[in-house]
Amino acid sequence: MGYFIDDIASAGAATGLKDARGCAAGTSSAVALGHVEAALESMLSYFGDPLQALDEAARCDPGWAWPRVLKAALLLTLGEYEPARQAADELAAASQLSANPRERAHFAAARAAVQGEWETACDLWERLLVEHPRDVAALLFAHLFDFYRGDALNLRRRPERVLPQWSPELPLYGYVLGMHAFGLEEAGHYGQAEDRGRAALEVNRRDPWAIHAVTHVFEMQGRHEDGTRWLSGRAADWAIDNGFAFHNWFHAALFHLERMDTAAALSVYDEHLAPATDMALQRVDGTAILWRLKLLGMDVTGRFRRLRSFWHDRGPAAGFYAFNDVHSLLAHIGAGDEDGLADSRDSLLACMAMPESCGSSNRRMASQIGLPLARALAAYARKDFAGAAEGLLQVRDRAHGFGGSHAQRDILTLTLLDAALRSGQAALARHLLNERHEAKAGTALTGHWRQRIAAAA
Numbered sequence: 408m409g410y411f412i413d414d415i416a417s418a419g420a421a422t423g424l425k426d427a428r429g430c431a432a433g434t435s436s437a438v439a440l441g442h443v444e445a446a447l448e449s450m451l452s453y454f455g456d457p458l459q460a461l462d463e464a465a466r467c468d469p470g471w472a473w474p475r476v477l478k479a480a481l482l483l484t485l486g487e488y489e490p491a492r493q494a495a496d497e498l499a500a501a502s503q504l505s506a507n508p509r510e511r512a513h514f515a516a517a518r519a520a521v522q523g524e525w526e527t528a529c530d531l532w533e534r535l536l537v538e539h540p541r542d543v544a545a546l547l548f549a550h551l552f553d554f555y556r557g558d559a560l561n562l563r564r565r566p567e568r569v570l571p572q573w574s575p576e577l578p579l580y581g582y583v584l585g586m587h588a589f590g591l592e593e594a595g596h597y598g599q600a601e602d603r604g605r606a607a608l609e610v611n612r613r614d615p616w617a618i619h620a621v622t623h624v625f626e627m628q629g630r631h632e633d634g635t636r637w638l639s640g641r642a643a644d645w646a647i648d649n650g651f652a653f654h655n656w657f658h659a660a661l662f663h664l665e666r667m668d669t670a671a672a673l674s675v676y677d678e679h680l681a682p683a684t685d686m687a688l689q690r691v692d693g694t695a696i697l698w699r700l701k702l703l704g705m706d707v708t709g710r711f712r713r714l715r716s717f718w719h720d721r722g723p724a725a726g727f728y729a730f731n732d733v734h735s736l737l738a739h740i741g742a743g744d745e746d747g748l749a750d751s752r753d754s755l756l757a758c759m760a761m762p763e764s765c766g767s768s769n770r771r772m773a774s775q776i777g778l779p780l781a782r783a784l785a786a787y788a789r790k791d792f793a794g795a796a797e798g799l800l801q802v803r804d805r806a807h808g809f810g811g812s813h814a815q816r817d818i819l820t821l822t823l824l825d826a827a828l829r830s831g832q833a834a835l836a837r838h839l840l841n842e843r844h845e846a847k848a849g850t851a852l853t854g855h856w857r858q859r860i861a862a863a864a
């Protein structure tokens with residue numbers, strides 16, 4: 408295919424223009440560069456429309472590859488087929504345009520990502536950061552793909568490797584602190600993560616990623632009341648007209664569930680998650696809340712059926728990213744086992760069983776984690792709870808390898824608890840519940856599971 412040529416047409420004129428952090432730009436149009444700067448801030452803040460800003464940049468300098476390369480990488484971070492196809496088109500167009508060496512290196516990274524080689528893409532972005540530690544786009548893309556690959560080490564260390572080359576007066580500095588805060592949290596450094604996230608918000612209070620990082624700290628420390636106050640007190644900074652709001656609403660629902668306020672969690676789902684179905688990232692969070700409610704005994708079958716239809720109707724069902732596929736399967740299971748649903752569930756499983764059709768990164772994640780989990784969940788669906796518990800036990804402790812956060816992957820442990828109890832393994836359920844006692848011994852949710860275990864025993 409023509410867009411996988413090795414070199415962008417030319418290395419671009421030495422224009423002398425630099426972005427706000429001193430990175431050389433391959434354009435002589437200050438207006439185009441201004442649009443790119445707006446796009447970068449939009450990408451980092453999730454406010455505004457970065458794709459529109461990048462299109463404006465491309466319109467102002469049609470010969471400049473960089474806006475299209477950025478657009479391609481951004482589309483790839485959405486983690487599903489159709490945006491990835493659009494990304495391939497953008498790279499095809501970019502391959503005919505002019506770029507400087509840094510921008511060409513970005514092209515190579517985005518090309519690796521579009522081929523499904525996410526590890527290679529992160530390696531290439533990392534090499535860029537060695538020479539250009541203030542290249543915030545390289546940092547952001549690598550950070551997001553670190554998240555998708557479950558690379559907690561680099562979620563923390565990658566921002567650490569560049570932060571000394573930044574300074575507070577540089578535009579977008581606060582967002583680097585926000586990324587570091589999230590990396591610290593996923594690495595279990597909760598105190599540092601909270602401090603770093605709050606520092607990011609001192610620079611820029613409208614940083615939903617930093618708000619989210621501190622939210623995770625509250626989640627992991629069992630501080631659900633603090634978490635609810637945190638999110639509600641800062642709602643103006645993340646909940647309105649923000650592209651990441653759905654995920655912070657997911658966390659708001661988790662806090663409700665920790666206090667066993669299932670009605671409030673369901674209300675969050677109905678008001679904020681059910682209407683957000685365009686992106687797989689959104690459907691993942693909606694599915695996760697419904698599944699947790701189902702585990703707590705609520706009948707959410709009707710909601711699952713509606714949500715499943717969005718999973719089912721969005722083109723190729725599976726095979727792009729195993730983490731999404733597992734959530735799609737949960738929605739199918741939650742929607743019930745009637746004939747039509749079983750057909751789509753079986754086709755989803757078939758797609759997941761053909762990981763050779765995808766890039767190497769998802770091939771690894773699907774074969775090592777996604778498929779074994781899918782088999783365990785399929786056992787759960789046919790009420791083979793002993794088989795489900797055994798399958799979940801085999802995969803749970805290495806499931807970080809298919810991405811997501813600790814908070815998101817907790818759905819596996821909760822399902823395992825339920826399967827253990829339903830298969831008469833109260834001792835196993837008690838054993839697993841003990842993990843929650845360090846941080847969440849006194850929460851209503853832990854009490855709920857303790858009661859179920861006591862009743863089963």
Ligand SMILES: [Fe+2]
Binds near residue numbers: 619623658
């Ligand atoms: Fe999160």
